[in-house]
Amino acid sequence: MSNNAAMRSRALAPEIQADHLHQLLPPAEARELLKRAQGYEERALTRIYNLFSDRVFRFIYYRIQDRPRAEDLTNEVFVRMLENVDKFRPSGDDPSLVLSGWIFTIARNMIIDDYRRQKIRPAEPLPEFDDDLQDEQFDMDLHLTRADLQKALAQLTEEQQTVLLMRFEEGFTSAQVGKLMGKTEMAIKALQRRGLATMARLLEPEKGN
């Protein structure tokens, strides 16, 4: 049964997720944008900024929960992109994923640098409880606010946060996130399950308190 589910998900995921990413940025446009950006063409750079600025902002804002600072860091991401665009050598057969992944990797590194500057210790992975691994069915009416979500998210490891935000905010598939983070697809799936399970434990009223 589990094997069947896995096969279904593999068959289903690409057509759903690929649409989401490539609707946002078709591969041909991504390739062209990157080429023109490497020539510091202003219009191409503006287009990239307009395509990614809000997404990068949300990615950062979820993590640091400080709007002005998130905005500053977002703009710094694009400045850093500009500084390195001529040296960037895309690898991979999907220009859309390559360009998106590069920009989010810069954003991720920016957040890590900011943590270091703020002397914020990264979250240690919480110990896994046995019941997290149980396929328990809950008849629970969970209604979260954004603040709840952010608070719980901040308790996760950096990798878990990245995976969940990439999956939910950006709509990347696990395979795509794996490519961006240099991990296998299965590792990404495990990270997202553990991350969500940890959040559930933190957010469950009875156990969270």
Add this chain to the structure above:
Amino acid sequence: MENREENRARDEQLDERINRLVAGHPTEGPKGTRAEKVAQEFARLTSEESPRMSNAARTQGLVALRAGAGRKRAEKRPNPLAFLFGFPRWVQLGLVAVVVVLIANGVSSAAADALPGSLLYPFKRFGEGGQLLLQNTNGQRAQLWMNLANTRLDEIQRLLASGGRVDPSALDAIDDSILRALSELAGTRGDERVELLKQLLALSIRQQQVVTQLADNASPADRARFEQTAKLLAGVANYAQSPDAVSGPESNPFQFLTPSPEPSVTPTSGATATPSSTLTRTAVPSATPSPSATLVPATDVPSPTNVPPVKPTQSDQPVPPQGDDNSNSNDNANDNGEDKGGTNDNGGDDKGIANDNGSGDNQNDNGDDHGGTNDNGGSNNDNGGSGGGDNQNDNGGDDNGGNSGGDNQNDNGDENVNDNSGDNQNDNGDEHVNDNGDNENDNGGDNENDNSGDNQNDNGGNENDNGGD
């Protein structure tokens, strides 16, 4: 092992659920795992709330991005020396030095054939200046100046062959090179000097031939200038083959340009009419080298060797206190200039002294006139000499040549003096010494014309008188 398989199955199931959630598909009721519940809320919140950057932050980001792009574009412009940045400093400097030398060499090579008026010609002359700086001895510099004189002449020939017009400055450059070679020659001695003199002789003769040929083919406007250089070269040739030139550094290499004055014949009438005999005048040699006619022993001429020989030295000897005479002498000077204007004598005058001075000018002008032509020049000289005893010197010039001998010389000079100034009293003494008969005739015609200040007429009168004599 079984747990791992179960976990993988849960991972896949959850992943599929998330895919559906993110894609906006409805979930399957309230039942689900804890993780699925959180995922459901996560998906709901991210779809409901989508925080965006403020407009201010967006504008700021775009401005920064565009400014950075502009700066990058400016930096990206090709830097011809960018490849050097990876090398150590000393390597960079060395490579730059090598490139500069190669470029300079290339420019000088390209400029080697440049002609006056071309863009590369200044580089050529600049390079020649650099060569001169590298010469250590007078002999080397003299040699180089001779080479440069050859180069200048070659340029003129090529310029003419290509249909261009020769700028007078090109001929000035020949004159300058030759004279500088002479100047450097003064600092040489011994075998080197002899050898250089040989080269100078060959050079000047060859160049004189070429320049004379060019003068013959030149336009009337340019011919005089060519002839001037030809005369200079003839003088140099004469000097180079004279025994005095070999004698040593104390020999004046410019002596051919500054013949010593002959001893003046002091008029018997008294000191007031005695002109200065210390005037040194420039006598340009005739086109055909004739050492006997142009070369004067150098030891007689105290002219400094370093001074360009063009300007004559002139003493401040007082002019005889004859008001009318003085004016006459001035007239003569102008007359000479005018007379020459129509003839070949102008060439000689232009080069040397022209129409300049007061009474002293007459003497100089006379010399120039002689150099150029025959009778007309001579008559001019005589007229110019009306200032006094200068006529004696003038007599020694070309006027006499071929015509009537010593009588004419004296007559012309004396007549003019008397006629022009009207001071017969002073000058009569001189006239009587030699040519009484001539004076009578000349006085008649000349006096009339002289009073009106028309020296041209006087010249004509003199010539006629001479012929008659």
